[in-house]
Amino acid sequence: MADIEGIKVLNLNLKERAKELSKKYNVPLLTSESPETFISIDDRTILHSGNNKLENSFSEGKFYARISQYQSESLLKKAIGWQSTAQKHILDTTGGLGHDAFILTMLGQKITVLEKNKGLCVLIEEALSNLPNLPYFNDVRNNMSVINSDSRAFLQSVENYDVVYVDPMFNSKKKLKRTKQMEFLDNYLGEYDDPSVEFYESNFKRLVIKKELKAAPSIKDYSAISFKGSSVRYDVYLKGKNEF
Numbered sequence: 001m002a003d004i005e006g007i008k009v010l011n012l013n014l015k016e017r018a019k020e021l022s023k024k025y026n027v028p029l030l031t032s033e034s035p036e037t038f039i040s041i042d043d044r045t046i047l048h049s050g051n052n053k054l055e056n057s058f059s060e061g062k063f064y065a066r067i068s069q070y071q072s073e074s075l076l077k078k079a080i081g082w083q084s085t086a087q088k089h090i091l092d093t094t095g096g097l098g099h100d101a102f103i104l105t106m107l108g109q110k111i112t113v114l115e116k117n118k119g120l121c122v123l124i125e126e127a128l129s130n131l132p133n134l135p136y137f138n139d140v141r142n143n144m145s146v147i148n149s150d151s152r153a154f155l156q157s158v159e160n161y162d163v164v165y166v167d168p169m170f171n172s173k174k175k176l177k178r179t180k181q182m183e184f185l186d187n188y189l190g191e192y193d194d195p196s197v198e199f200y201e202s203n204f205k206r207l208v209i210k211k212e213l214k215a216a217p218s219i220k221d222y223s224a225i226s227f228k229g230s231s232v233r234y235d236v237y238l239k240g241k242n243e244f
């Protein structure tokens with residue numbers, strides 16, 4: 001899998017932040033060189049992959065429209081078994097840009113985001129750190145943690161989470177209308193991974209798998225329930241005494 005070869009700081013006021021990220025993710029701080037894939041840190045943080053660039057913001061651009069209507073995410077709420085009175089701890093096993101995780105956190109949940117690509121982890125962390133200083137965003141920052149790991153490392157500890165969430169979707173064989181960000185991810189990551197089946201075999205309480213509306217289920221289990229939208233659906237699997 002492709003990943004960043006370093007972090008380049010373009011705004012010297014942000015050098016300490018860049019150093020911190022370079023240490024945490026064990027990638028070099030670059031000076032003049034620009035390898036094929038790297039992160040540049042300036043007023044905006046950018047993931048470069050050849051001539052392509054990817055930015056991630058939770059408070060600007062297209063994703064902000066989704067955030068501003070987060071209360072209407074009824075499918076996602078049903079999928080996780082949302083309750084107004086209880087906070088669930090969710091394990092997001094395919095973090096990506098952290099968008100679904102961010103919405104779930106806005107909905108009052110606590111999320112541990114697992115993403116095996118370092119470049120994407122940096123983009124999520126930077127998007128969190130650049131959020132405006134507002135009480136509801138500060139709550140999100142406190143309730144969302146990002147870990148750079150293959151999520152399979154957590155297969156033995158899923159019983160500590162109320163919900164296990166898997167979204168392997170962007171590389172689906174069917175032609176879902178793709179955003180530019182999805183196209184970038186497809187080209188940048190290069191390889192497709194889907195830990196759904198391994199998590200299905202684990203000791204989860206509630207497993208949610210996001211799929212394209214018409215895609216075949218990852219797992220054939222006739223006790224599953226699907227919550228369907230216009231282009232995606234959530235397949236929900238339960239174990240033990242949990243209820244849909």
Ligand SMILES: C[S@@+](CC[C@H](N)C(=O)[O-])C[C@H]1O[C@@H](n2cnc3c(N)ncnc32)[C@H](O)[C@@H]1O
Pocket residue numbers: 093094095096097098099100101114115116117120149150151152167168169170171189193194195
């Ligand atoms: C479709 S994207 C997820 C998008 C995400 N739900 C969002 O809202 O931004 C899938 C991501 O899962 C990551 N991934 C796939 N398999 C993984 C694994 N076993 N462990 C950790 N991350 C994984 C890929 O690197 C990719 O970034």
